Amino acid sequence: YHHLLMNEKTVIHERFLPKQGSLQEMPGPKTLSNLVEFFWKDGFGRIHEIQVQFSQNNYGKIFKSHFGPQFVVSIADRDMVAQVLRAEGRTPQRANMESWQEYRDLRGRATGLISAEGEQWLKMRSVLRQKILKPKDVAVFSEGVNEVITDLIKRIHTLRSQEEDGETVTNVNNLFFKYSMEGVATILYESRLGCLENNIPEKTVEYIEALELMFSMFKTTMYAGAIPKWLRPFIPKPWREFCRSWDGLFKFSQIHVDNKIKDIQSQLDQGEEVKGGLLTYLLLSKELTVEEIYANMTEMLLAGVDTTSFTLSWATYLLAKHPEVQQSVYEEIVNNLGKDQVPTSDDVPKLPMIRGLLKETLRLFPVLPGNGRVTQEDLVVGGYLIPKGVSSLCHYATSYEEENFPMANDFRPERWLRKDNMDRVDNFGSIPFGYGIRSCIGKRIAELEIHLALIQVEKAFPSIPTLCIHLQESFKRFGSD
Ligand code: HEM
Numbered sequence: 001y002h003h004l005l006m007n008e009k010t011v012i013h014e015r016f017l018p019k020q021g022s023l024q025e026m027p028g029p030k031t032l033s034n035l036v037e038f039f040w041k042d043g044f045g046r047i048h049e050i051q052v053q054f055s056q057n058n059y060g061k062i063f064k065s066h067f068g069p070q071f072v073v074s075i076a077d078r079d080m081v082a083q084v085l086r087a088e089g090r091t092p093q094r095a096n097m098e099s100w101q102e103y104r105d106l107r108g109r110a111t112g113l114i115s116a117e118g119e120q121w122l123k124m125r126s127v128l129r130q131k132i133l134k135p136k137d138v139a140v141f142s143e144g145v146n147e148v149i150t151d152l153i154k155r156i157h158t159l160r161s162q163e164e165d166g167e168t169v170t171n172v173n174n175l176f177f178k179y180s181m182e183g184v185a186t187i188l189y190e191s192r193l194g195c196l197e198n199n200i201p202e203k204t205v206e207y208i209e210a211l212e213l214m215f216s217m218f219k220t221t222m223y224a225g226a227i228p229k230w231l232r233p234f235i236p237k238p239w240r241e242f243c244r245s246w247d248g249l250f251k252f253s254q255i256h257v258d259n260k261i262k263d264i265q266s267q268l269d270q271g272e273e274v275k276g277g278l279l280t281y282l283l284l285s286k287e288l289t290v291e292e293i294y295a296n297m298t299e300m301l302l303a304g305v306d307t308t309s310f311t312l313s314w315a316t317y318l319l320a321k322h323p324e325v326q327q328s329v330y331e332e333i334v335n336n337l338g339k340d341q342v343p344t345s346d347d348v349p350k351l352p353m354i355r356g357l358l359k360e361t362l363r364l365f366p367v368l369p370g371n372g373r374v375t376q377e378d379l380v381v382g383g384y385l386i387p388k389g390v391s392s393l394c395h396y397a398t399s400y401e402e403e404n405f406p407m408a409n410d411f412r413p414e415r416w417l418r419k420d421n422m423d424r425v426d427n428f429g430s431i432p433f434g435y436g437i438r439s440c441i442g443k444r445i446a447e448l449e450i451h452l453a454l455i456q457v458e459k460a461f462p463s464i465p466t467l468c469i470h471l472q473e474s475f476k477r478f479g480s481d
Pocket residue numbers: 094113114115125184299300301303304305307308311362367368371431432433434435437438439440441442443445446
């Protein structure tokens with residue numbers, strides 16, 4: 001046992017040395033009470049609260065639980081999370097993707113980056129990372145994103161003018177949802193969808209419905225994965241709805257990819273030089289099959305909409321609640337950029353408060369409160385020898401640890417301005433985009449869309465409280481404020 005502790009890969013801090021060493025003695029909820037917590041008391045909708053409750057009040061920073069046959073070790077400590085993620089091999093495995101895989105097998109579809117595993121995943125990741133993972137790769141999308149932001153601002157003016165008081169935007173998350181979808185589609189499909197128009201095209205409406213179904217089915221889809229197959233004949237709805245929403249999402253991506261194929265073909269037929277962005281590159285380079293392109297476009301669009309829109313909603317909500325912060329953000333923009341300049345990604349480094357605002361928003365409201373990994377080897381974590389298997393990393397809980405973030409409950413974007421350990425990719429207290437080779441591939445795209453939109457919204461509406469945002473409905477999913 002001590003030999004393991006001394007092993008270079010598994011060196012751990014003394015404070016984690018266990019009172020008891022065996023996995024059997026690791027604390028955790030009883031199987032039955034855990035099932036009641038998740039399936040009866042809506043635990044899938046309160047994952048963030050359960051993390052905090054279990055780690056701070058009940059069991060400590062490392063605890064075990066059973067979901068039916070599945071054994072899970074949950075980790076709610078910055079250094080232990082770091083240890084697990086740093087021990088990852090070349091193809092880290094995401095946990096609980098079986099239902100996604102099953103749908104794809106059923107329909108003869110390929111897996112995309114989120115659902116693929118092993119060498120298949122590595123191949124796709126290697127292709128996509130070259131195009132969208134570095135800030136300079138996504139800088140070229142500034143112009144397209146700015147066009148979408150112009151439409152967003154117009155839309156806000158329209159919505160306000162339709163209100164009695166001329167100021168209120170009643171469902172701001174719906175607005176940002178459409179902005180995020182339009183923004184990410186501009187980048188992925190190289191075409192506009194019309195989400196921010198007064199009359200949204202029919203195909204786009206259908207797609208928004210499929211996406212909304214997928215998101216509103218969020219918990220159900222978790223059940224779809226968690227409910228054993230033999231129970232499906234008795235509880236058929238979750239699986240049926242899960243398949244229905246995937247059908248809608250794949251169908252929409254396929255339409256856009258097929259349109260691009262036709263465009264390219266007609267340009268080639270006319271002897272024109274074919275130029276374009278990500279999708280054009282993927283189709284021309286043939287590094288991925290067309291089925292793989294369908295799957296990746298589908299999964300990236302799915303991953304890139306509500307993540308970005310909820311973050312934007314929370315950021316504006318926090319600004320509205322903290323006028324003093326809003327004032328300093330506004331002054332920074334006006335002083336460092338001027339009032340009339342349309343910002344591009346090159347301007348963002350001149351605006352540290354905007355960057356701090358995004359990081360602080362994601363610390364307080366990380367869209368994904370936790371993440372799962374199937375560890376590939378046995379590890380000694382927190383003094384316990386944990387056999388390879390499912391680990392759940394509790395990012396929400398570590399984000400609210402005083403030890404990691406003094407005055408953790410307070411909204412303080414300026415905490416990210418300090419150039420010390422705080423603002424580093426390996427600040428494992430808050431890693432809203434994950435860490436390492438399996439981290440979010442859309443991180444730079446999301447940052448671009450969010451930074452540029454916040455700058456422009458702030459410039460256009462320097463006093464967000466008078467934008468008067470009603471968020472209650474949108475945020476029901478996150479529990480109360
Ligand atoms: C604020 C916005 C976003 C947040 C907070 C976010 C967060 C995350 C997180 C936590 C993961 C899991 C990482 C891991 O397992 O270590 C992830 C994966 C992923 N995200 Fe994002 N994401 C955002 C926006 C986007 C956008 C805009 C796109 C697409 C353009 C995207 C595409 C993906 C994909 C494809 C994966 C799977 C990567 C892989 O397994 O290789 N995300 N994201």
